[in-house]
Amino acid sequence: MKKKVFITGSAGFIGFHLSKYLLDKRINVHGYDSMNNYYDVKLKKSRLGLLKKYNNFTFTRNKLENADSLKKSILKFKPDYIIHLAAQAGVRYSIQKPRVYLTSNIEGTYNIIEFAKIAKVKHLIIASSSSVYGANKKIPFKEIDKTDTQLSIYAATKKSTESIAHSYSNIWNVPITMLRFFTVYGPWGRPDMALFKFTKGILNKKRIDIYNKGKMYRDFTYIDDIVKGIFLLINKPPNHKQKGKFKKDTLSPIAPFRILNIGNTKKVYLLNFIKTLEKELKIKAIRNYMPMQKGDVKQTLSDTNLLKKITGYNPKTKYQDGIKKFLDWYLEYYKKLKQ
Numbered sequence: 001m002k003k004k005v006f007i008t009g010s011a012g013f014i015g016f017h018l019s020k021y022l023l024d025k026r027i028n029v030h031g032y033d034s035m036n037n038y039y040d041v042k043l044k045k046s047r048l049g050l051l052k053k054y055n056n057f058t059f060t061r062n063k064l065e066n067a068d069s070l071k072k073s074i075l076k077f078k079p080d081y082i083i084h085l086a087a088q089a090g091v092r093y094s095i096q097k098p099r100v101y102l103t104s105n106i107e108g109t110y111n112i113i114e115f116a117k118i119a120k121v122k123h124l125i126i127a128s129s130s131s132v133y134g135a136n137k138k139i140p141f142k143e144i145d146k147t148d149t150q151l152s153i154y155a156a157t158k159k160s161t162e163s164i165a166h167s168y169s170n171i172w173n174v175p176i177t178m179l180r181f182f183t184v185y186g187p188w189g190r191p192d193m194a195l196f197k198f199t200k201g202i203l204n205k206k207r208i209d210i211y212n213k214g215k216m217y218r219d220f221t222y223i224d225d226i227v228k229g230i231f232l233l234i235n236k237p238p239n240h241k242q243k244g245k246f247k248k249d250t251l252s253p254i255a256p257f258r259i260l261n262i263g264n265t266k267k268v269y270l271l272n273f274i275k276t277l278e279k280e281l282k283i284k285a286i287r288n289y290m291p292m293q294k295g296d297v298k299q300t301l302s303d304t305n306l307l308k309k310i311t312g313y314n315p316k317t318k319y320q321d322g323i324k325k326f327l328d329w330y331l332e333y334y335k336k337l338k339q
Contacts, residue, residue: 005234006079006121008032008064008112009086013190014127014181014226016047018083021227023054030077032070033086034063038093039191046333047188064108074115081234082119084112084126087158090192091131091295094154105157106164113165117172123237124174125230128162130182130219130263130300131155140219140301143180143251143259152295162259169257175237176256179230182263182302186223186322187329195323198274199330202281207288214271214289216298219263222322225315229262232311263302264315276320280327 005022009015010031019029031051035044051057058077062069064086074082088094088104109126116124133141135149150156162178169176185195201208238258251259278285292298308314 004028004030004077004079004081006030006032006074006077006082008082008084009127010051010059011035011044011048012085012089013188014184014223015085016051016188017186017223017227018085018230019051019057021231023051023057026056028056029054029058030073030079031057031059032064032073033059033061035061036063038088038090042337043188043191063104064111065103067111070111071115071118074119079119080122082112082116082121082124083230083234084109084124087127089154089190091152091154092293093192094152094157095295098153101153101157105154106160109161110164113168113174113176117168117174122175123234124165124176125233126161126165126176126178128178128180128259129155129158130180130261130302131297132159132162132180133300134297139299140265140303141180141261142303143261143306151297154295166252166255166257169252170255173256175239176258177233177238178257178259179233180259180261180263180302181226182219182221182261182300184221184223184226186326189223189326194270194273195277195326196330198277198285199281199327202277202283202285205283205286207286208274209288209290210270210274211290211296212292212298214269214274217267217269217301218273219266219300219302220268220273220319220322221262221264221302221315222317222319222325225264225317226262229307229311229313229315232313233260236310258306260307260310261302261304262307262315263300263304264317264319265302265304266319267299267301268319273319273323276323277327280324
């Protein structure tokens with residue numbers, strides 16, 4: 001694999017971990033991030049500070065919607081690969097601020113695809129989401145399942161980017177992989193996600209909101225498993241003309257385009273997740289059972305056979321181990337902030 005990877009959202013949760021992983025392998029990384037205030041900017045600055053210690057890391061601060069800045073950054077760096085992880089995240093926030101998602105997720109992703117085409121990258125990897133499966137009831141979710149029933153604006157924007165990416169791949173022959181992530185968690189995670197919110201609430205003896213009265217489950221996927229999966233895919237672009245073992249590694253018969261699930265393939269019931277957290281913290285949560293949140297889904301579970309076929313890899317971290325690692329980081333990080 002060549003040495004130059006352009007990563008959007010490099011100060012974000014997944015982008016930070018992936019950037020660090022590649023930097024440790026002496027791969028040149030250029031990060032691009034708006035550093036917006038959707039959640040605590042101090043956390044983003046802490047992540048970015050660690051990346052800036054590497055000599056093989058460079059960085060641009062700007063929005064995806066700023067086409068001039070994005071184009072200049074990509075063409076100057078001349079990446080061999082682009083991994084597009086930046087997006088306006090959060091299912092619930094998309095109900096309050098839908099227009100933000102249209103500009104950041106759709107317009108921003110369009111810009112990335114356009115400039116990847118101009119830069120003639122060998123492989124463009126774009127973050128999608130398990131939320132595109134929406135109201136699907138057939139479990140586990142497979143990449144070939146219909147995805148016409150998104151339940152949130154966030155999910156709809158992710159589905160839109162999949163369609164735009166396929167059309168570009170078809171017209172311009174750009175090799176593109178869309179990755180549907182399943183509930184990623186771990187150290188340096190986002191404060192708006194369940195594990196982070198539950199941990200903060202339990203430690204501060206505050207009520208934690210549990211939606212649908214806890215009657216839901218998720219395919220929780222540990223961050224290191226996500227990063228390993230992405231790394232193994234970087235130099236394996238889709239090729240719809242392949243024969244033999246990888247003949248069907250793309251869902252498109254006419255374009256070098258594929259969609260892949262990355263998940264842990266295990267049902268984790270929300271109440272069991274909370275019990276494990278209570279056990280590790282040795283504190284009982286004050287539970288506030290709530291009705292189902294608008295835009296949310298009751299269940300997610302991935303089928304990752306296609307990922308395994310292409311890379312030989314399947315995520316495998318047990319959620320109990322992942323929670324321990326998250327708590328080790330959380331307690332140390334916030335202890336230092338108080339000093």
